Amino acid sequence: MAQMTYMEAIRDGMRVEMKRDPGVYIAGEDVAQFGGCFGVTAGLYDEFGPERVMNTPISEAVIVGHAVGAAAAGLRPIAEIMFVDFMGCCMDELGNQAAKMKYMFGGKAKVPMVVRTPCGAGMGAAAQHSQSLESWFTHIPGIKTIMPSTPADAKGLMIAAIRDDNPVVYIEHKQLLGLAGEVPEGEYVVPLGKADIKREGADVTIVAWSWMLQKSLAAAEQLAKEGINAEILDPRTLVPLDKEAILKSVAKTGRLVIVHEEVKTSGYGGEIAAIVTEEGFDYLDAPIKRVTAPDTPIPFSPVLEQAYIPNEEKIIKAVKQLF
Amino acid sequence: MAENKEKLLEMYTTMVRIRTFEQKAIDLFAAGKFPGFVHSYLGEEAIAAGVCSNLRKDDYICSTHRGHGHLIAKGGNLQLMMAELFGKATGYCKGKGGSMHIADVDLGILGANGIVGAGMPIATGAAFACKYRKSDSVAIAFFGDGASDRATFHESLNLASIWKLPVVFICENNGWAISNAQTSHQNITDISDRATAYGIPGVSVDGNDVVAIAEAADAAIERARKGDGPTLVECKTWRHRGHFEGDPAIYKDPKDQEEWLADNKDAIARMEKKLVGLKYAGQDYLDKIKAEVREEVEAAVQFAEQSPDPEPAEVLTDVYTA
CATH class of the missing domain: 3.40.50.920 (Rossmann fold)
Incomplete structure (x- = not known):
């Protein structure tokens, strides 16, 4: 067991899987040297390099949309959307493409991708940077929606999300990023669907x-x-x-x-x-x-x-x- | 390329296969053989045939709602396609997709798509996967003039440009975004001009000249394979039919329609003239190709009609990968 924050635990989950599986990569706005808007990906650019931790333009549709294509072609993208409030800018890519591809194709496609995105109020960020929108995603069959509440779950669910062969929306709460707790080391997996x-x-x-x-x-x-x-x-x-x-x-x-x-x-x-x-x-x-x-x-x-x-x-x- | 007899005959055959399949699909739909939508590719055959003549099995394509032609040109199986139009259990998608969602991932076909402009980000991602794996495969995004107004066009071309991705954006400018003429939805003549905004090459070609299309696509695809990044290729053509079957297309000027369908404009008639002129084939040989394709399409219809419907319980499967 190690003591780490929720944010460090999310990062540790991504790191463990990036080390284990060369097909895992991160793409999003300001995720590289800057480390992401809240610092969740800090250090991963230095550790894994510019080919696996990639800044994108402010283009949510193609951040999620490209992940759909990359996943269908065999990679395991982790796409970061800076605030869950911005998911409206890529809802077609998530809800009509990622979620439905397997079903529409008669089961003959796999879309193993994670969309990481922070939610939540409490920092004076007002109406467009504070929402909790999990029901936007739970309403669409084909997507899995997960919301960790502790550092250990944050890590274990991240690893499970990356390994899952379906599109997963991983919603992390801004108020929890600094929460510290015990987190198992190494390949710690919390299965999806287990309360x-x-x-x-x-x-x-x-x-x-x-x-x-x-x-x-x-x-x-x-x-x-x-x-x-x-x-x-x-x-x-x-x-x-x-x-x-x-x-x-x-x-x-x-x-x-x-x-x-x-x-x-x-x-x-x-x-x-x-x-x-x-x-x-x-x-x-x-x-x-x-x-x-x-x-x-x-x-x-x-x-x-x-x-x-x-x-x-x-x-x-x-x-x-x-x- | 004009000297390559085999390639010219292959492209001709592909165009005939698409036209025959599409004409049959129109007739079957009109006869009430299957529900949903049919967006006919009639008149645009040269684009799919020309572009896909340069592709390998390990290259990807993302198609559109008007997608039958792309699927056929990339090697799609006519029987499985027709069975899917019929919603049968034997169809490409087990009857779960229909005309707008036919896919064959093993052939690199990442699906037709019911959302205008949605294929471009997906093709961009498939191209990213090719580059990430250091293979020289490429991805093609087919889309129309209407889709070139969508945000996905901008975001995809921009990202593909800065990441230097091996993707070729093929704009099928058929003159119509549903009922809107190109002049009414964008203030430019050549959609390829938009490439300038992304710092990538853009070319416009005669979308009814299969050789010109194949050559332009070949240059763009080779550029992509070498790691030099994306290209925008606009193919100017004409949608023979309405937006969907059942659309009487009253917004079209009958004179334009007549001009575009005449033998001096139609891609297949022009190709026949070229093949005969070059002495690559006599009319009897071309007629034989057409007869063989008709049989192939008839066999596909027979396969579809004789196939079973899906079991109702199938509605619940294939939502998630276990």
């Missing part, structure tokens, strides 16, 4: 991912002091989703709160709530609650932004409403 119980509890299940997982853990500590023992389930990957793990936890606790930073309407929490209603209704002793951002763009003012972001207080309040 993780980050805190065991018997009274209520809280499903949360990315930054909200950390906020839910903090909320759970508060709740414990008040006698409510929350189980915190981190799906880690939204597609594929480990719904058995969610149902099993709800069967144990009888209560479910879903926390995400996405806006409420059409957010992925609605999907999880629907699954539990369809397949685990009898387990429920109380209505399912969602703690989410409101249905608004993200404001700039720190006061407004804090009002926007789901927090421990809102999580605790939602949990208490179930008892």
Whole structure:
């Protein structure tokens, strides 16, 4: 085990795979000497050289689109899109090309590519640099969508994403980049589609991912002091989703709160709530609650932004409403 | 190239194969044999035939919604193509793609494409893979005059230029972006002028002269194979049909239509005249080629008609690679 930050863990995952597989390369805006907008690829240019860590122009469509062609031709690209908010500039390449190529071709294509992109509010970056948009991707069959919440998961899921033969959107949270933790060394793989119980509890299940997982853990500590023992389930990957793990936890606790930073309407929490209603209704002793951002763009003012972001207080309040 | 009898006859045969297949597809669609869209390549045969005559099996192409011609010219199997148009289990895509998504990855065909202008980034990426692996394979992006207005055109040519990628951008300027004449959607005459903006060579050729196309493509492909980067080749041609089958193309001037379809403009009629003039073939030999191709296409139709539909459960397979 090594102590490293979430950002270092993402980088370590990429490094491990680039050493192991010469077909893995990185392309994106400012990813080379500059090390990426948030520094995630720092040092990889020096280590792997200009043929494998490549700056692109500000051209999101061809960053993702070229990755589709390179992947179909046998490479394993890691394409970086500087903010998840910019995915609108390459949604055709992801949603109509990468996602559908295998199916449209009758199964006779493989598109092993990773699109890495940071999400999340909390840094005063306003409406076009702060969003959480995971449901844009989970809505499109053919894509896998993963959102690590800890340094160890960040590394293990990165390695799994690169090795996966499908297009994977790997969403890293800006507020987690500096989070430190224990990370296994070497080829540490966290399988896609396997949830993780980050805190065991018997009274209520809280499903949360990315930054909200950390906020839910903090909320759970508060709740414990008040006698409510929350189980915190981190799906880690939204597609594929480990719904058995969610149902099993709800069967144990009888209560479910879903926390995400996405806006409420059409957010992925609605999907999880629907699954539990369809397949685990009898387990429920109380209505399912969602703690989410409101249905608004993200404001700039720190006061407004804090009002926007789901927090421990809102999580605790939602949990208490179930008892 | 004009002296290369075999190559000229091969290109002629490819053009005849495309035209015969397309005419048959039009008739079958009109007869209600299969649903969806047919975007006919009639009139543009010389471009696919000329360009692909310079390609190897390990070269890549990215095609368009008007893609049957490219697939045939790159060596696509007519039976599997026709079965796909019919949506049959034996089709190239097991009936999951249809006309706009036929692909044969083993032949380097990375698909027709239902999105105008979407093939250019993919071809750019395939070319990147060729360069990354240090092979001398190349990628071709086919697209139309309408697609040359898309952001993907700009982003792809720019990236291919700065990364010096072995990709050739073949613009099939057929005069029409759906119902919009070229003059109404861009303020230039030669789309190849746009190459200047990317610091790459751009040439315009007669898109109904298969030899001129083959020569221009050959120069661009050789340049790409040597590592000198991309080229934009504009082939000026004419879409014989509407945008899709069923489009009556009322926006076309009948006089223009008549001129372009006349024997002195049509690519196949011109090639026949050339072959006979050079004494590379007599009319009887050319007629024999046509008859053989007709049989080949009829066999493809028979194969398609006799093939089974996919099992309904197939809807759920092939979404992800395990």
